[in-house]
Amino acid sequence: MxxxxxxxxxxxxxxxxxxxxxxxxxxxxxxxxxxxxTMLELLPPKGGVCLQGEDEIASIGFCLGASMSGMKAMTxxxxxxISLYSEQISFAIGSEIPLVIVDVQRLGPSTGxxxxxxxxxxxxxxxxxxxxxxxxxxxxxxxxxxxxxxxxAFNLAEQYRCPVFVAANKEVSMTRxxxxxxxxxLPQTIDRRTAAADRPFLPFGVHxxxxxxxxxxxxxxxxxxxxxxxxxTDGYITTDPEQIGAIQQRLDxxxxxxxxxxxxxxxxxxxxxxxxVITYGVTARAxxxxxxxxxxxxxxxxxxxxxTLWPVPEQLILEKAASYRRVxxxxxxxxxxxxxxxRVLTDKKIDFIGQMNGELIKPGQIQEVIQHG
Amino acid sequence: xxxxxNSNRPPVFCPGCSHEQVLHALDQALLRMGFxxxxxxxxxxxxxxxxxxxxxxxxxxxxxxxxxxxxxxxxKMARPDLKVVVTMGDGGLGxxxxxxLSSCRRNIDLTLLVLNNFNYGMxxxxxxxxTPQDAQVGSGFLNKLEKPIDICQVAGAAGxxxxxxISTYDKGLVDGLEAALSFDGFSLLDIWGICPGRYTRRxxxxxxxxxxxxAKLPGLADYKISNARPExxxxxxxxxxxxxPAGEPVRIEKSCTAPQSGRxxxxxxxxxxxxxxxxxxxxxxxxxxxxxxxxxxxxxxxTVMRGHSVTDIIISDTEIEYxxxxxxxxxxxxxxxxxxxxxxMLAHLAPEALVIKASGIELPSCQASIIEIDCKAEKIKSQDxxxxxxxVLAQQNKVLTMDMLKAALQLRFKAGQYETAIxxxxxxxxxxxxx
Numbered sequence: 001m002x003x004x005x006x007x008x009x010x011x012x013x014x015x016x017x018x019x020x021x022x023x024x025x026x027x028x029x030x031x032x033x034x035x036x037x038t039m040l041e042l043l044p045p046k047g048g049v050c051l052q053g054e055d056e057i058a059s060i061g062f063c064l065g066a067s068m069s070g071m072k073a074m075t076x077x078x079x080x081x082i083s084l085y086s087e088q089i090s091f092a093i094g095s096e097i098p099l100v101i102v103d104v105q106r107l108g109p110s111t112g113x114x115x116x117x118x119x120x121x122x123x124x125x126x127x128x129x130x131x132x133x134x135x136x137x138x139x140x141x142x143x144x145x146x147x148x149x150x151x152x153a154f155n156l157a158e159q160y161r162c163p164v165f166v167a168a169n170k171e172v173s174m175t176r177x178x179x180x181x182x183x184x185x186l187p188q189t190i191d192r193r194t195a196a197a198d199r200p201f202l203p204f205g206v207h208x209x210x211x212x213x214x215x216x217x218x219x220x221x222x223x224x225x226x227x228x229x230x231x232x233t234d235g236y237i238t239t240d241p242e243q244i245g246a247i248q249q250r251l252d253x254x255x256x257x258x259x260x261x262x263x264x265x266x267x268x269x270x271x272x273x274x275x276x277v278i279t280y281g282v283t284a285r286a287x288x289x290x291x292x293x294x295x296x297x298x299x300x301x302x303x304x305x306x307x308t309l310w311p312v313p314e315q316l317i318l319e320k321a322a323s324y325r326r327v328x329x330x331x332x333x334x335x336x337x338x339x340x341x342x343r344v345l346t347d348k349k350i351d352f353i354g355q356m357n358g359e360l361i362k363p364g365q366i367q368e369v370i371q372h373g
Numbered sequence: 374x375x376x377x378x379n380s381n382r383p384p385v386f387c388p389g390c391s392h393e394q395v396l397h398a399l400d401q402a403l404l405r406m407g408f409x410x411x412x413x414x415x416x417x418x419x420x421x422x423x424x425x426x427x428x429x430x431x432x433x434x435x436x437x438x439x440x441x442x443x444x445x446x447x448x449k450m451a452r453p454d455l456k457v458v459v460t461m462g463d464g465g466l467g468x469x470x471x472x473x474l475s476s477c478r479r480n481i482d483l484t485l486l487v488l489n490n491f492n493y494g495m496x497x498x499x500x501x502x503x504t505p506q507d508a509q510v511g512s513g514f515l516n517k518l519e520k521p522i523d524i525c526q527v528a529g530a531a532g533x534x535x536x537x538x539i540s541t542y543d544k545g546l547v548d549g550l551e552a553a554l555s556f557d558g559f560s561l562l563d564i565w566g567i568c569p570g571r572y573t574r575r576x577x578x579x580x581x582x583x584x585x586x587x588a589k590l591p592g593l594a595d596y597k598i599s600n601a602r603p604e605x606x607x608x609x610x611x612x613x614x615x616x617x618p619a620g621e622p623v624r625i626e627k628s629c630t631a632p633q634s635g636r637x638x639x640x641x642x643x644x645x646x647x648x649x650x651x652x653x654x655x656x657x658x659x660x661x662x663x664x665x666x667x668x669x670x671x672x673x674x675x676t677v678m679r680g681h682s683v684t685d686i687i688i689s690d691t692e693i694e695y696x697x698x699x700x701x702x703x704x705x706x707x708x709x710x711x712x713x714x715x716x717x718m719l720a721h722l723a724p725e726a727l728v729i730k731a732s733g734i735e736l737p738s739c740q741a742s743i744i745e746i747d748c749k750a751e752k753i754k755s756q757d758x759x760x761x762x763x764x765v766l767a768q769q770n771k772v773l774t775m776d777m778l779k780a781a782l783q784l785r786f787k788a789g790q791y792e793t794a795i796x797x798x799x800x801x802x803x804x805x806x807x808x
């Protein structure tokens with residue numbers, strides 16, 4: 001027992017270690033640099049590898065090679081780096097390469113403001129891949145989440161063989177906070193399922209009732225093929241529409257059909273409230289203050305904090321919003337995730353508060369919308 | 374075994390393509406060296422050279438254009454025992470130039486085979502980074518304007534210890550490949566060849582021309598000596614073995630009691646070099662030592678030792694939700710650079726707020742009570758002002774106590790540093806108290 005003072009980015013590093021990460025590559029960029037610093041301190045002395053790529057494209061490329069060789073890999077960057085990662089992200093999605101990608105969001109567009117927070121990449125993370133297949137995006141609220149959601153991100157990357165994003169924000173990542181590490185509710189570590197020696201192996205083949213191929217590392221006894229091109233189950237290029245369609249559909253299904261098993265969220269229910277505030281990331285903290293402030297007034301509201309943003313946990317959103325007349329959405333951009341909520345909650349009145357000026361949304365601003373729309 | 378080639382997928386190149394000859398020569402070289410398929414990873418990218426991994430019965434990794442070296446580096450760091458062979462055309466060379474340079478500098482044990490046929494075969498024969506200026510290619514006049522690159526000289530200048538060039542039609546191609554593959558470190562072999570599908574339609578190129586042109590180029594033997602050094606992966610593991618694993622994060626046990634309950638916000642406004650951020654961290658540690666939650670955010674420019682330095686701290690006995698500063702209990706103002714960043718906040722301070730300010734600092738008019746400390750007069754170094762201000766605050770029994778500050782110093786500073794800091798603080802507090 002006892003408190004530890006730790007930055008969000010350090011917690012991401014320690015969470016990665018707890019999840020079994022043994023490979024990190026990154027390119028320094030504010031506000032993600034301290035993840036790289038942390039991994040450089042933690043990994044090499046323990047026999048892991050931490051590399052600084054010549055650029056972001058190289059950094060994520062190193063990770064893809066290492067992951068296919070059996071290592072648990074992570075990279076970290078901010079918006080400008082995610083832009084450069086884009087083609088490699090598409091590769092990881094299409095070719096089922098487990099990888100954790102931390103995006104410590106800063107104010108955009110473009111180089112924007114290195115030291116200002118934002119949640120401006122929330123749609124970009126989902127749609128930055130060519131092909132438009134689903135990805136998993138988790139959003140930490142505080143230093144605790146930085147630790148545990150990074151662990152979850154590794155587990156999901158391993159389980160579903162896909163890139164998993166941790167959508168942090170400068171305001172969470174570069175804020176030092178006290179954390180009770182011994183009181184964290186940590187998940188069991190999950191490793192990718194390897195192919196049984198006595199079963200036939202195809203790099204992208206799935207057995208009945210499975211949606212994720214068994215893994216074998218490059219360099220093992222059985223030959224492994226990896227390719228960024230449209231492939232059949234054997235890992236060779238194919239032009240057969242049936243095979244192509246089946247694999248693309250499986251890539252979609254493997255995440256969408258399993259959303260319920262990785263829908264992470266927090267809630268604060270206020271009896272008698274007619275309004276539900278839905279938010280994510282650092283804004284959830286201001287929302288909590290606002291909701292508590294008004295909980296004994298007539299304009300009371302409950303709070304739903306989404307920690308799994310993509311694929312959109314539609315079932316959860318529908319269930320949690322069912323009994324409310326109105327929904328208030330707050331996010332640090334000019335209206336990105338609210339689009340998803342409008343799509344899902346077609347019968348609710350939705351009020352939105354967004355801000356993109358490098359400042360946190362204040363509790364008072366959310367309170368104002370709760371009370372006066 | 375007489376071939377590592379994939380019997381189910383016989384090579385398919387355009388008739389007369391030099392790539393096919395290189396493919397067979399590479400197969401022979403690898404066999405001669407005694408490798409079996411599972412020892413080898415063929416890494417390739419886009420373009421006709423990207424077909425290589427398909428034709429070999431080895432481990433294979435085929436990725437994005439120009440990025441093959443990035444995957445190969447990750448694979449080799451993960452599995453140093455594997456023979457990692459990268460094939461790339463003159464297209465991949467151009468688009469992935471940064472990776473080529475960095476691989477040369479790094480000297481990781483990979484072999485890069487540049488299948489150089491002076492144009493983009495797959496997309497219609499456009500100019501590449503190696504197209505001669507007088508060639509007729511699918512890019513109109515554009516190649517006339519750009520000088521072709523001699524990748525060997527570039528690689529040598531970038532630190533590659535093994536650089537060589539050879540013609541596809543050279544009788545010694547298998548030997549050349551074997552020499553490159555045997556090198557312990559990054560090796561680059563620039564293999565010149567003919568693209569009959571695109572390039573020879575409008576350009577006179579023959580094995581004889583290639584031989585003549587290659588003979589005219591500067592020698593590369595010196596790089597073997599001037600760039601000789603240990604292989605990257607091995608050197609990495611040797612360096613890493615010297616490191617001591619980081620200890621577990623420190624757990625701070627509750628050892629004292631905070632003077633107030635509730636949420637206390639403290640803002641420290643200073644300039645670079647005044648150890649403002651360290652003071653903020655100390656305040657957080659002090660809070661933790663009293664069992665409180667603490668949070669710290671800082672604001673500083675990209676310059677070191679110049680410009681503002683501002684840190685916001687929240688100490689609370691309940692969980693900290695919003696991490697922004699709303700209603701500071703204490704402001705410590707030590708330099709105009711910091712004060713200028715928060716003028717609006719200062720003007721709106723509540724009457725119960727306390728400001729500790731260094732003498733000479735001008736503040737906007739506000740209702741808070743003010744304690745002035747003349748650190749300069751007491752010859753306290755500017756880098757200690759923030760720490761001294763914390764001690765003054767502790768004396769007021771506001772936000773923190775002297776016990777909390779001492780606990781924080783003990784956590785943050787090494788043994789010698791701690792005693793020096795305590796002595797400095799005690800002296801400063803007494804002398805400031807006398808003025």
